[in-house]
Amino acid sequence: MAGDVEENRRLLSAPELPECEGPKLKAFPYRDSRITWIEWINPIIDESTSGGEGYVFKVEINSRIYALKVFKFSNPSQYRIALGPMPKRPVTDAELGFHTDPFYAECRAYAQIETRRRIQGLKRKDIANCYGFMVLTREDEEVLAEYGIDLWCDIPLDDEYRIRAEGSPARALVKEYIEEDVEMDEKTRKHILATIKWMNRNKILINDIYPRNFKGGYLLDLGSSWTKPHCLWQNTSRQTLIAVLTADVVRFEEMVEEMGFGTGRSLRSRPALSEYI
Ligand SMILES: Nc1ncnc2c1ncn2[C@@H]1O[C@H](COP(=O)(O)OP(=O)(O)OP(=O)(O)O)[C@@H](O)[C@H]1O
Ligand SMILES: [Mg+2]
Known part of the structure; x- marks a missing residue:
């Protein structure tokens, strides 16, 4: 039509x-x-x-x-x-x-x-x-x-x-x-983690942390992200939000672990819920 x-x-x-x-x-x-x-x-x-x-x-x-x-x-x-x-x-x-x-x-x-x-x-x-x-x-x-x-x-x-x-x-x-990709070393890991945490603090949930969505130390794919105000964010129960709001950081730590560059302390940087709401 x-x-x-x-x-x-x-x-x-x-x-x-x-x-x-x-x-x-x-x-x-x-x-x-x-x-x-x-x-x-x-x-x-x-x-x-x-x-x-x-x-x-x-x-x-x-x-x-x-x-x-x-x-x-x-x-x-x-x-x-x-x-x-x-x-x-x-x-x-x-x-x-x-x-x-x-x-x-x-x-x-x-x-x-x-x-x-x-x-x-x-x-x-x-x-x-x-x-x-x-x-x-x-x-x-x-x-x-x-x-x-x-x-x-x-x-x-x-x-x-x-x-x-x-x-x-x-x-x-x-x-x-x-143009160029970079190695996932400790410096890159810290740099990306800081970026993810900054985005989360600034009301953006990425929801799509996978190696193919990174290049050159940058996260390039925000197509699944939720930016506040967001109708799904508003309608997610508090119970589920606890998992949703920490998912980017947790998933990133798992990803670097799988790539062999993790700290082995994936819960170390799990942010407090109070950082977001
Ligand atoms: N700004 C960019 N500069 C260079 N390469 C890029 C850029 N953005 C994306 N790419 C490359 O294109 C690929 C797909 O980009 P993106 O993840 O945004 O799209 P997608 O539709 O989600 O595709 P996919 O299913 O492959 O993830 C990335 O894996 C990356 O290698
Ligand atoms: Mg993608």
Whole structure:
């Protein structure tokens, strides 16, 4: 139906997103410039790598190199069940989508990072930059099709949202391109752990700590993150929150342990719940 396509087109032409309470990311300043597609960074190799939220490319825009993450489409109401039978307040499909669709989740997390860094006058760089969002042109979408990419692949053909919204513009985030990876040594471990704790203190839960989401000592994937205010955060029981709020740090300690760089004291840095709420 044209309504949802038009609505998505309207949203994506906005100067900042998403249109809900909380942090908002600005559009990429050169969003109308031509993209030169250089290389697909995370091609689908097998089933284990095809479950992601998007496709990341090395691109050139106005003579500068960037990483461009193009997002798959997801049904905005897919997490409605997670709100529980009696949410604390009514949550619209639009708001649910803004909080849980990986594109909007990243917009909110990067906007929050930018705001909190500015307020705190942080000089040290510990998170790779995101320069804003943009939509792809029909020509760009044809390039993706040539790579065999279908941004609707996660939604069945007969899904109501797909029927209404297919044809919506493809969404992308323009990020700093991280060329080199680094070893997970003690220095990197401490650096990443401090970044995760800083994000948690600043109301961002990452929810996706896996080796493939790190490069060059940076966490690059915030598509599963919850940034406050967040409808799922608000509707999670206090009992469950205890696990949710400490999960990033605990999972990171487990991850470095599995990689052979752990301290063997994974509970040592488990943060107190009082740090978050
Ligand atoms: N800014 C960047 N610079 C360089 N490489 C990047 C950047 N962002 C992501 N990548 C690479 O692309 C891969 C996928 O990125 P990301 O995790 O954001 O997408 P995804 O849709 O979750 O895919 P996956 O399922 O592979 O994790 C990462 O493993 C990383 O190697
Ligand atoms: Mg990922």
